[in-house]
Amino acid sequence: MxxxxxxxxxxxxxxxxxxxxxxxxxxxxxxxxxxxxxxxxxxxxxxxxxxxxxxxxxxxxxxxxxxxxxxxxxxxxxxxxxxxxxxxxxxxxxxxxxxxxxxxxxxxxxxxxxFYRGKTTIFRIQISLLYLGAASNKIFDPDWWNGKYFDYFFRDIFNVSLYASYVPVDDLTVATYLGVATILTECLLGIVVLIPGLTRLTIILGLLFHGGMLLVTSGTLSVRFFYIMSTSYLLISGLNIKTVHIMHHSGIIARLLRFPDLSDSIVHSATNDNSLAVSIGNSTWKGIKALQKILFSYQYLFFCFFVLLIAHMVNLNIFKRIILSIFGIFDGF
Incomplete structure (x- = not known):
């Protein structure tokens, strides 16, 4: 118990x-x-x-x-x-x-x-099984080795203009390289994620892998999987998110500032001072600098990251336009 x-x-x-x-x-x-x-x-x-x-x-x-x-x-x-x-x-x-x-x-x-008890081993094994399982499915599919899968994928499904503009219709060389690279990358991720000393490499390689596919396809390919894998990488990251102490006499303002916190690590400390103050560790800031510290904290950055991805997935147009405008710059190449 x-x-x-x-x-x-x-x-x-x-x-x-x-x-x-x-x-x-x-x-x-x-x-x-x-x-x-x-x-x-x-x-x-x-x-x-x-x-x-x-x-x-x-x-x-x-x-x-x-x-x-x-x-x-x-x-x-x-x-x-x-x-x-x-x-x-x-x-x-x-x-x-x-x-x-x-x-x-x-x-x-x-x-x-x-079942988490302070060790990330259970998360690493789960992530490894995911990548190795995905790689094994591709290994036994000849279309991943001969380039037909990626060629059809880029031309007919997602209409990737960068690929269509520079790769001839009957040339499967690039698609073949991409298919083999995908299999090798998933195999590599499935192995290195099991090694705690290579956690940073795993996260960087994984984000580049999934993020690269999103960028090439203008944010349409497997946004859901990118979102889920980002949460799984965070589970194994061991990221040290320091507690942010907000000091302000108004409890309402403090609650509003704490609202975007998904980590429960922004806390309100009662004070009679009318000005906003923020304390992180042994350092304290007041006024505008205090607000800047809150807005650029890990707590707020992760909130924006995940909420924007959620908004994109449920097709809220204002957020979708923001994300697609970033991804769309690659279509001009």
Whole structure:
């Protein structure tokens, strides 16, 4: 039981937890809608076929409450994460319509956060299995070796102008190199992620790999996977996010400044001073400099990063235009 009494998660783990729950809440609302609307399930695991429907409805309600409790900063995060992950697995394994590899990976990470005891080994093994599994699927597909997959992928699916402009229609040389490079990169990531001393290399290589594919395809290829892998890299990063102490007489202002904090590491310290002050470690800033420290803190940067990606995935036009304008610069080459 001591496992479930441990709520002292490091800030970077808390950010990953909340980012994963945001993904479930905004990108896969079907988990809640299908479960409570009475729509029929399409079971492909016979043992789950015998589970009464009300169990899924109840589980979906528990999942929603668990997610809300985390964002309200209530309850035991590890227990709520474990419950959320197990419920998601139950629901998606009972429905072909809801099943997806990405959502399954999210559920697995949530379960592992529930069992986190200070070592990142469990996360590393999960990430390694993901990459090695993906690489093995490609290894036995000849279209990844002869260039047909990438050529069709870039020309007919995503219409990558950079590729179409410089690569002749019947020339599969570049596509072949890209296919082989993808397989080798996934194999390499699946190995180096298991070595704690190569964590920085793993994260840099992984972000370049997934980010590069996003840039080339103008932000349309697997944004979801880029988002999920960013959370998984954060889990193994060991990033030291220092507590930010906000000092201001107004509790309302302090709560507003704490709102974007996904790490629960921005705290309010009561004071009679009318001016804003921020303390990080042994250093203190006041006024504009204090506000700058908050706005450029890890807490705010991660909030902006994950929320912008979520906004892009749910097609909120204002954020989508911002992101696509950045990705679109590569189309002119």
């Amino acid at each position: 001591r496992l479930f009494l441990n709520t002292d998660l490091p800030p970077h783990i808390v950010i990953s937890l909340k980012a994963l729950l945001l993904y479930v809440l905004f990108i896969h609302p079907g988990i809640f809608i299908v479960s409570v609307s009475g729509l029929p399930f399409l079971p492909f695991l016979k043992i789950i076929d015998s589970v009464p429907f009300f169990v899924f409805s109840f589980a979906a309600g528990v999942l929603l409450i668990s997610i809300l409790l985390v964002f309200l900063r209530r309850g035991n995060y590890q227990l709520l994460s474990l419950l959320s992950g197990l419920i998601i697995l139950l629901i998606i394994f009972s429905s072909k319509n809801l099943f997806s590899n990405s959502l399954t990976f999210v559920a697995c990470l949530l379960v592992l956060i529930g």
